[in-house]
Amino acid sequence: MRNLKAISLLLLPLFGCFAQLENPDIALSHNLCGGTANCMPGALPLGLMQISGQNTFTVDFGDQPLLQPSTAVGPATVNTSLILGGAGIQLQNAASGDFSQVATISLLAAPSATTDCSATGSNCTVLADYDRARDGAANQSITLRGRGVDLITFISSTSHSMNLQLQASGTGPSGAWNADVSMDMGLKARANFP
Amino acid sequence: MHLRKLFVIAAASLCFAAAAMAQSDAAPPSQPDASAKPPAKPAKKKRTKSGKKSGSKKTSKNRKKKSSAPAAAVQPVEPIVPDDGEPPQLTHQPVAAGTRGKPLTIAAHAVDANGVFGPILYVRKRGLGTGDYVPIRMIASKIVPGDYSVDVPAALINLDGLEYYIEAWDTAGNGPTRAGSSEVPMAVAIEEEKRAIALPTLPTNVTIKPKGAPPAITHAALTQALKGKPVEINARLVGDTGVQGAAVMFRHAGEKDYRALPMGNIGGDDYTATIPAAMATSDLEYYVEAFDQYGNGPARSGAPNVPYGLKVMDASPAAVPAPAAASVASRRRTLDDEDTDRTIIGIGIDGGAPGGGGAMLLVRPFWWLRLNGGLAYNVAGFGYRGGITLSPADWAVSPTLNIDAGQYLSGDLNKFVTVNDSNPAFVGAVRTLLSKTTYKFATAQVGLEFGSQRRFVFYVRGGLTYFESSLSGAEITAVAQSKNPDPNNTYNFRGDTKFSGILPCASLGFNLFVY
Numbered sequence: 239m240r241n242l243k244a245i246s247l248l249l250l251p252l253f254g255c256f257a258q259l260e261n262p263d264i265a266l267s268h269n270l271c272g273g274t275a276n277c278m279p280g281a282l283p284l285g286l287m288q289i290s291g292q293n294t295f296t297v298d299f300g301d302q303p304l305l306q307p308s309t310a311v312g313p314a315t316v317n318t319s320l321i322l323g324g325a326g327i328q329l330q331n332a333a334s335g336d337f338s339q340v341a342t343i344s345l346l347a348a349p350s351a352t353t354d355c356s357a358t359g360s361n362c363t364v365l366a367d368y369d370r371a372r373d374g375a376a377n378q379s380i381t382l383r384g385r386g387v388d389l390i391t392f393i394s395s396t397s398h399s400m401n402l403q404l405q406a407s408g409t410g411p412s413g414a415w416n417a418d419v420s421m422d423m424g425l426k427a428r429a430n431f432p
Numbered sequence: 433m434h435l436r437k438l439f440v441i442a443a444a445s446l447c448f449a450a451a452a453m454a455q456s457d458a459a460p461p462s463q464p465d466a467s468a469k470p471p472a473k474p475a476k477k478k479r480t481k482s483g484k485k486s487g488s489k490k491t492s493k494n495r496k497k498k499s500s501a502p503a504a505a506v507q508p509v510e511p512i513v514p515d516d517g518e519p520p521q522l523t524h525q526p527v528a529a530g531t532r533g534k535p536l537t538i539a540a541h542a543v544d545a546n547g548v549f550g551p552i553l554y555v556r557k558r559g560l561g562t563g564d565y566v567p568i569r570m571i572a573s574k575i576v577p578g579d580y581s582v583d584v585p586a587a588l589i590n591l592d593g594l595e596y597y598i599e600a601w602d603t604a605g606n607g608p609t610r611a612g613s614s615e616v617p618m619a620v621a622i623e624e625e626k627r628a629i630a631l632p633t634l635p636t637n638v639t640i641k642p643k644g645a646p647p648a649i650t651h652a653a654l655t656q657a658l659k660g661k662p663v664e665i666n667a668r669l670v671g672d673t674g675v676q677g678a679a680v681m682f683r684h685a686g687e688k689d690y691r692a693l694p695m696g697n698i699g700g701d702d703y704t705a706t707i708p709a710a711m712a713t714s715d716l717e718y719y720v721e722a723f724d725q726y727g728n729g730p731a732r733s734g735a736p737n738v739p740y741g742l743k744v745m746d747a748s749p750a751a752v753p754a755p756a757a758a759s760v761a762s763r764r765r766t767l768d769d770e771d772t773d774r775t776i777i778g779i780g781i782d783g784g785a786p787g788g789g790g791a792m793l794l795v796r797p798f799w800w801l802r803l804n805g806g807l808a809y810n811v812a813g814f815g816y817r818g819g820i821t822l823s824p825a826d827w828a829v830s831p832t833l834n835i836d837a838g839q840y841l842s843g844d845l846n847k848f849v850t851v852n853d854s855n856p857a858f859v860g861a862v863r864t865l866l867s868k869t870t871y872k873f874a875t876a877q878v879g880l881e882f883g884s885q886r887r888f889v890f891y892v893r894g895g896l897t898y899f900e901s902s903l904s905g906a907e908i909t910a911v912a913q914s915k916n917p918d919p920n921n922t923y924n925f926r927g928d929t930k931f932s933g934i935l936p937c938a939s940l941g942f943n944l945f946v947y
Contacts (some may be wrong), residue, residue, distance in 0.1 A: 255896070257933030261908070263926040272920045300915035418922075429933075 255431040267420035281289035284406035294401040304427040314429035320389040323383040324422045325366040334415035337376040341408030348401035351394035355403040365423045515604040520544035522600045524611035526618045533830040539581035544602035552599035558593035562614045594620040644724045646731035647671025653740045658747045663707040674725035682718035716742040775945035784939025813843035836875045842871040857914035871901035890942045897937040902928040
């Protein structure tokens, strides 16, 4: 009991102490087709946008430090959040046309890196979305409004990747097209003592 | 001689002669009494004019007449005293004032070998003529030979003033000797009787409040002074009814009486007085007092029986003894105190974790406040820092509150961090990032200082430090990109990454004040 009190007294100055790393403006962009090829057919009504025949496409974050929901570092526990503030789809080839006929588009995340979203995406979480009626017509790029989802829970702690899905409506660019999907994220890693 | 006076004297002589004859007829013979003898003044007067010889004959005739009187009336032969030819000696203490309606006693002393006739007091109302004097014979004292006195009747004292003189003859007719004269009399002023005025008794339930109130005194007591240096004593005197008679009352320790040193107004409610350097030779005691313009007071800071002690010390700093723990309580201060002889400039060196150490220049504008500024060093790099320290006590062990802030302009954390990773690109990117570690910090600490605040203190401190570092977005991007396995992915840390935190900290160091 006495030792517990002594330890408590020694740790008392640590209460309220922390170390924190934050950057509110991190962008990770992923090329849907990989390279310069236009893998997406043009002038097709949009629905589930399959990439290479898959309902989802994978984004590998890499073995980045701090990309763990919770990590013990000495006496401190590091908690990390990666909040998606928004997303964007940037047409890579202007000759493909534009996104003006796109009515809606949503970016969804699969529950885990080993799970695909269903064709309707019902088992996935909407991360960001675009609605032409709400956001106005798009041209070469589409800006998706984020929903403040913390991506860290969707990133595999082993593969460091997450599966994403695009669901859209309307009509795509007139020609075959390729695009970069970017995610604007805010990183915050905080170590609280003890 | 004035005829009126001559007449008065003659009448008085006759009166005495008749009284003596009546006494000799009615009473057995007794010892001769000079005062009862009939004056020979009129005869003497004639004799004076005609010569002593004729006078002596007449005197013998008188004796013959007496001797021819009936046997029962024969007086025993009085001893014959030869005429000394001198008037009596008369001394008199003039009476300058009397009380209206009260008898006025006038006394004189007269002696003569032949015996004194009279003396006669001549008194008149002030301002009347020389013929208006009233003669009153003075009565011989039965206790002191030669003393005479008379009470001027109260009825004569209801005037604005009296004038008088005294005249005396001897029984041989020599004289007169005068105190004053009819032309130059002595004046007596008649005054009203002074009566004690009984004030009406006030009801006990009535409170009489004097106008105004003593001023309020705010004074930071001085405890030390330098020998041979003037001692300035300041006070703030605030009174709704003004300030008057503000003074520093001081004395050397051991003395009984205080000396008053008037305080002068130096603007607003502030007053000052300076004990001269010549007085600062040994320990002093003082208090401050003041009145308002109606005389209410004194208000005091300190008191005659509980003065402030002012220790007078040698001017040489080396001779100033370090404060002993036992004397700490007596040197306790408040934040309002001023101490102009305190050292104000010094240097300080400290070290601690995680903030590193530094060398600072110290400036003490007030004894309870220190400012510091200087270089900071944390092994990784250099920076600058500054801060303030509050030391609200002047004890051998004094608590402090310290706030510092600064910035490290360079820093290479690779000295302390080893990056182990199989990805050399990542290692390189991280090392690049760590080689440019700069940060800002702010520290709040409480501590204890040991030693003399005047000269040297050693201290230990503990508290919290806040740090904030900006990591280059490009370098962070390089680190992230080095870990990016997918060539289709591109990282971009658009802004700098902020690394911040609050950590416990501790430090120790010393301060040395040199000026």
